[in-house]
Amino acid sequence: MLKSVTSLFTAVLLTLPVVALAQPHDASVANHQPHYYDIADFGMQGDSITFADHIAPILQRSCQSCHRPGGGGPMVLMTYDQVRPWAPVISYRTAIRDRMGAMPPFFLEKNIGITEFVNDYSLTDLDLAMIQAWVNNGAPRGNPDNEPPQLVFSDSNEWSIGEPELVLRSRDFSRPAVGPDWWGDIGLIPTGLTEDRYVQSIEVREVNDIPPDAGNGTVGGRYVMHHVTYTSGRLSADGNEIEGEEVSWPIHEVGRNADIFPEKAGRLLAANSALSLGAAHMHSNGRDTNAYLEFGIKFFPVGYQPQYSDRGPRTGNGIDIDVLPNKANQEFHNYVVLYEHTKIIAFEPHLHAPGVRMCMEAIWGHNQFTLNCVGYDHNWVKQYVYEDDAAPLLPKGTILHTIGYLDTTTANPNLADPRNWAGGGRRSVSNMFIDLGYSVTLTEEQFREEMAVRRAKMRDRNAYDVGCPMCWAPEYMSDAQSLAQGND
């Protein structure tokens, strides 16, 4: 049997076009494999690993931003006594690494594609090996004198972007303790700006009257605003509506990080403009709640002009979604042709509860590159921002291919009911398949300048820049080099 399958497979291999050879990937939740390492492979002894010397620094770097008093995590992981009871669970949750349920929640698959991301607090192979060896040896404390000083966290209500220069406040809204989900328009917030300014960072937070210790252990119990999409634009003469071109802003979703725009691509908040909070989704959380949103904004200096402002295309498919019940490894595919040279700034996979993974690849000529694959957990909304010198630089004509992986079996704990067929839609029981990340388009000259910078860092002709298919193309190499040397 095995033999005939193999020969049938070989026959298929010989007759099908190359495209069909793309490696299948088992993304089913049931087959998620934790990553276990042997500390000996790192030249260390298992029994030498202690909380004081090895584990506390990992927790400070990658966990305590949430697992601290007043943080977003369900328990505090600051002292040895707080951490010790959780040791086995910590070992397991960190070993899940890039799959649903992993801690810390940064689901980037590091064994493929681009690996340089802003604010990457994920764990290294050595971190995992140390945690596992430590737990297997009874999680010893070691010498307390060696523990790093406790981190001091400021009030959790502070802005992660630092003190904003402008704070805009939405109108008040409220939700009854029990009620249906609500979709609607929260209205306009005039910015009061008297000149055009470019935004460097923006952070949105919900302020509500839920007591800090009253959450039920999930973010759903701490907030009522699930998400809101918003735009901005100049106000009409009567101030009642937005006129002319609108600028769209990254979505606000509960638990989402602040947005920091790249140096070259600040986003316009115009004179006499307003934010327009168009599509909001609220849900009841078990107690009558009054709330409003605050938008904390920091600007680039007065007079700043962005080098790049045009946005690249959206990828994904919001409409033709057909999610089968009780089935793992369902795949969605979407293809978008880039009509301009494009730099991808951020990748933000967006699926709904069945989502388990998303990949983005670039097809250019006969080259097909995986840019990135990330695990997906619908409890988290993660945006992966590329380091500037590693961001994909794609020539016009590239086809961006996004692949979503879904699992509607009972193995997926995020599903409401594995028996239901589901189509596309905005409700969480419906489905989505889009990349909410963003990109900028580049002129020919900008594209060459960006590549010249990359080329200068490449060791030789054999160096490889995963996201930049033309970085080593000979005709571009000479152009880019002469541009870099100012000989153009």
Ligand code: HEC
């Ligand atoms: C961005 C915030 C954040 C970071 C960073 C973070 N956690 Fe968590 N952690 C959470 C939240 C929220 C939950 C509960 C929801 C869930 O399980 O996904 C959680 C759950 C857990 C759990 C499971 C608790 C249980 O009841 O079973 C463990 C264990 C854990 N985290 C350990 C860690 C460790 C270890 C790190 C660092 C290596 C870390 N976390 C980093 C927010 C965070």
